[in-house]
Amino acid sequence: MYRIRKSAGRRRALQTLAALVGAAVPLVYGKTSPSVSAAPQGRSTDDRRITDLIGANGWAGASRDVEMWRQMGISWGRDSVGPGQPDSPKEIIRVDKTGSQFDNDLPSALLLNNRNGIKSLLILGYTAPWNAMVPGDSNSAPVDVRAWTRYVEAAVRKYSAPPFNLRYFQIWNEAAGKLSGGAQQATFWHGPNFSKDDRYARPYERAMQDYVERIHLPAARIIRKYNAYVVYGGWPDQGGLSNYCKWLEYRSPASNERMLDWVDYLDTHYLGVSDLNELYERYVKNGPARGIWQTEIGDAYMKDPHYLPEYFFDFAVWALDHKWDDPNKYVSMIYHWDGYEPFRLTHRGPPVRTYNVSGRSLVVLHQTVSGPLASLANPLKFGPGAAGSGLRSGGDIVLQVNASPGWRMVTVAGLKRPASREVKIEFIDALTGTVSAADAMTTTWSNDGLQLGFKVPERVNGAGNDPPTHLAYIAVRSFA
Known part of the structure; x- marks a missing residue:
């Protein structure tokens, strides 16, 4: 910064x-x-x-x-x-x-x-x-x-x-x-x-x-x-x-x-x-x-x-x-x-x-x-062009990501898929609150944890930064 x-x-x-x-x-x-x-x-x-x-x-x-x-x-x-x-x-x-x-x-x-x-x-x-x-x-x-x-x-x-x-x-x-x-x-x-x-x-x-x-x-x-x-x-x-x-x-x-x-x-x-x-x-x-x-x-x-x-x-x-x-x-x-x-x-x-x-x-x-906030014990593994951190908010897991345009990836290591319900995941613009369309996210559960793909728009909300990047939240809703 x-x-x-x-x-x-x-x-x-x-x-x-x-x-x-x-x-x-x-x-x-x-x-x-x-x-x-x-x-x-x-x-x-x-x-x-x-x-x-x-x-x-x-x-x-x-x-x-x-x-x-x-x-x-x-x-x-x-x-x-x-x-x-x-x-x-x-x-x-x-x-x-x-x-x-x-x-x-x-x-x-x-x-x-x-x-x-x-x-x-x-x-x-x-x-x-x-x-x-x-x-x-x-x-x-x-x-x-x-x-x-x-x-x-x-x-x-x-x-x-x-x-x-x-x-x-x-x-x-x-x-x-x-x-x-x-x-x-x-x-x-x-x-x-x-x-x-x-x-x-x-x-x-x-x-x-x-x-x-x-x-x-x-x-x-x-x-x-x-x-x-x-x-x-x-x-x-x-x-x-x-x-x-x-x-x-x-x-x-x-x-x-x-x-x-x-x-x-x-x-x-x-x-x-x-x-x-x-x-x-x-x-x-x-x-x-x-x-x-x-x-x-x-x-x-x-x-x-x-x-x-x-x-x-x-x-x-x-x-x-x-x-x-x-x-x-x-x-x-x-x-x-x-x-x-x-x-x-x-x-x-x-x-x-x-x-x-x-x-x-x-x-x-x-x-x-x-x-109510709590630490996120699961390590985050970001792919190229993305970085961020995470925490727990009530029953949600929230990641804040800063990324360049295009498809980006993050894995929430060790996270297990709930057996009893479907998990809702949102990609939210950190400046406007706009939730991206469902096809801007991909979700893969594996033995390694939860792998998330997210599409960062070409028109990023940090256009004046060097380099220009996009700030957003990935919210895994009602996980706990």
């Missing part, structure tokens, strides 16, 4: 999330994260769904938007809380607004999410301009840490309590030092030697030390005090995983604590699924972290219409192989679900909101993989 750097438009939009902050922090908090013993009501502990993995940045608004989220399988939203005290430390701390300009009502958005089974992640950030180490810069480290903790305390206290009952709070966004792409300072974390003109910018030498000691640890103590979970503030893909691990394990000389011990969910942005292996092995398999999230994926990557359905199908296969014992253990959130660019999930109109190709592909994925 080719990689596209994050767009400048996304950066500009997120920079407008503006500033916050607010009044004093208690001296000592417990280090223990919330209890993990109880499974969510109404769901068995092994009932994992594709919807558990899928989130979006922003909130659904009107009832029609909520219904479109439901059809796409989106079960998480993520947005800001503020504005805090943007103009003066003498202001009343306000945490009732959300959105890039803090112009939307937050309490009503969260209650709407609750009523519709959508879980909410609140971003805690940034610095009030009057409190910025870089004068007037809301992405700067704060001068007075107490102002930051007052804001965090106000937001977490309010929204962790009824009727909101939020349990997930994200600290800041993409704080890092010098980036591998060449930027001297991270987009959302500025300190001494910052300049908007890259020619004059110099590295912020204490970038991560200051983040750990001035932002993360104070906020994490407050979050855990209210029996809520700490979501790391999205490590940017340009920061490098080795650097991420270095700072997760950084031990603050001031408190003799590692940031890692105050993180419940690791969080990265815009990485591929295989990139998560190192984080799982180091920090999740045996603790101390509870899971791995990506609170931003997609954006310009969605110019490739195969990106989202491939990402989430691969993510589900990966999660099933990595002890997916909690429905909230693995989550990825799309940036952004709404907009005017043709690669967003939806086009907001006028006259009415409609699905773009990426949004329709999520609808097809949700409809095709709609049941």
Whole structure:
């Protein structure tokens, strides 16, 4: 999969999330994260769904938007809380607004999410301009840490309590030092030697030390005090995983604590699924972290219409192989679900909101993989010109295949033909949901398993890819 750097438009939009902050922090908090013993009501502990993995940045608004989220399988939203005290430390701390300009009502958005089974992640950030180490810069480290903790305390206290009952709070966004792409300072974390003109910018030498000691640890103590979970503030893909691990394990000389011990969910942005292996092995398999999230994926990557359905199908296969014992253990959130660019999930109109190709592909994925998920133990053997993976969804076996035009083959090794009934098999376009005619599939049962032939159309749905390929699902219905 080719990689596209994050767009400048996304950066500009997120920079407008503006500033916050607010009044004093208690001296000592417990280090223990919330209890993990109880499974969510109404769901068995092994009932994992594709919807558990899928989130979006922003909130659904009107009832029609909520219904479109439901059809796409989106079960998480993520947005800001503020504005805090943007103009003066003498202001009343306000945490009732959300959105890039803090112009939307937050309490009503969260209650709407609750009523519709959508879980909410609140971003805690940034610095009030009057409190910025870089004068007037809301992405700067704060001068007075107490102002930051007052804001965090106000937001977490309010929204962790009824009727909101939020349990997930994200600290800041993409704080890092010098980036591998060449930027001297991270987009959302500025300190001494910052300049908007890259020619004059110099590295912020204490970038991560200051983040750990001035932002993360104070906020994490407050979050855990209210029996809520700490979501790391999205490590940017340009920061490098080795650097991420270095700072997760950084031990603050001031408190003799590692940031890692105050993180419940690791969080990265815009990485591929295989990139998560190192984080799982180091920090999740045996603790101390509870899971791995990506609170931003997609954006310009969605110019490739195969990106989202491939990402989430691969993510589900990966999660099933990595002890997916909690429905909230693995989550990825799309940036952004709404907009005017043709690669967003939806086009907001006028006259009415409609699905773009990426949004329709999520609808097809949700409809095709709609049941409780389980690993597919049977190996898949693809012929030339085809590749893919598979899983079980309820009573179905679902393969996702990426193939070039013409007749292609795959064998589900060791699969035995049911003696009591006929098996229905469908070849489904992953972007439109169109089911091919019956003569586009051949089925052969043998001692080796189930051999499937499928005819990939000449007009593939990934025409812009290099090389052009077709993405589809093969659904073996009601097998189990």
